[in-house]
Amino acid sequence: METSVSRSVLADPVITALFAEMYRSAGRDDAGVLERAYSAAAAQPAPPTVEEVTAWCGEAALPVAPAVGRLLYLLVRILRARTVVEFGTSFGTSLVYLAAAIRDGGGEGVVYGSEMHPRKAERARVNLARAGLAEHTRILEGDARETLRDVPGPLDLVLLDGWKDLYLPVLEVLEPAMRPGTLVVADNLDMLPDGYLDRVRSGGGYTSLALPLGDGIELSLRA
Numbered sequence: 001m002e003t004s005v006s007r008s009v010l011a012d013p014v015i016t017a018l019f020a021e022m023y024r025s026a027g028r029d030d031a032g033v034l035e036r037a038y039s040a041a042a043a044q045p046a047p048p049t050v051e052e053v054t055a056w057c058g059e060a061a062l063p064v065a066p067a068v069g070r071l072l073y074l075l076v077r078i079l080r081a082r083t084v085v086e087f088g089t090s091f092g093t094s095l096v097y098l099a100a101a102i103r104d105g106g107g108e109g110v111v112y113g114s115e116m117h118p119r120k121a122e123r124a125r126v127n128l129a130r131a132g133l134a135e136h137t138r139i140l141e142g143d144a145r146e147t148l149r150d151v152p153g154p155l156d157l158v159l160l161d162g163w164k165d166l167y168l169p170v171l172e173v174l175e176p177a178m179r180p181g182t183l184v185v186a187d188n189l190d191m192l193p194d195g196y197l198d199r200v201r202s203g204g205g206y207t208s209l210a211l212p213l214g215d216g217i218e219l220s221l222r223a
């Protein structure tokens, strides 16, 4: 008896070629940009503003590690997620993983991206269109602390991958739209401020676990 096995969007040659290009250009371009941003920050007396850091990193993709992207894909599929929110879209790598999972799960759902840098938001839109996944995404341009306020809940999954000192304020913006069982994936564990980790680890209404994927992630389940 023959059985037909449908293939994930992640195996689509258009998507694998897009990921290869995204990670190749990130490997080539990101290091120099970050080094210049660190020197600019060190050269000024006051800590840089969110707008300054965003401008300095305007050419850096800083994508999630491929393993984190695949975890995001799996979580969206396992949860049968319908509403997904991403803080920090950049050129759209994680958004492609998330939107691919929505498509493979039947296509009923939306991933809300958020990006402060207008050129990065535009490039993300182009990349999602190239991936054929634009219909499953809405990219909100501007400061996520404002743009994510109106996302309709209940949220199934949240990815936090913008500037690290904003994880807690963005989490608080999103909490009213969460439900019991909303999953929060916070990328770059080694860079997370204590305030965020205290909140999700110490009785702030979450059950939380650190996982050694990519640069480390904190996976938290809303009570």
Ligand SMILES: C[S@@+](CC[C@H](N)C(=O)[O-])C[C@H]1O[C@@H](n2cnc3c(N)ncnc32)[C@H](O)[C@@H]1O
Pocket (backbone or CB within 6 Å): 050, 054, 057, 061, 062, 063, 064, 087, 088, 089, 090, 091, 092, 093, 094, 095, 114, 115, 116, 117, 120, 142, 143, 144, 145, 161, 162, 163, 166
């Ligand atoms: C690490 S990158 C995101 C990478 C992306 N998730 C991916 O996998 O391709 C962080 C992005 O967050 C954006 N960002 C930082 N703070 C923001 C804010 N307050 N609102 C919207 N975007 C912000 C930056 O401009 C930057 O492009």
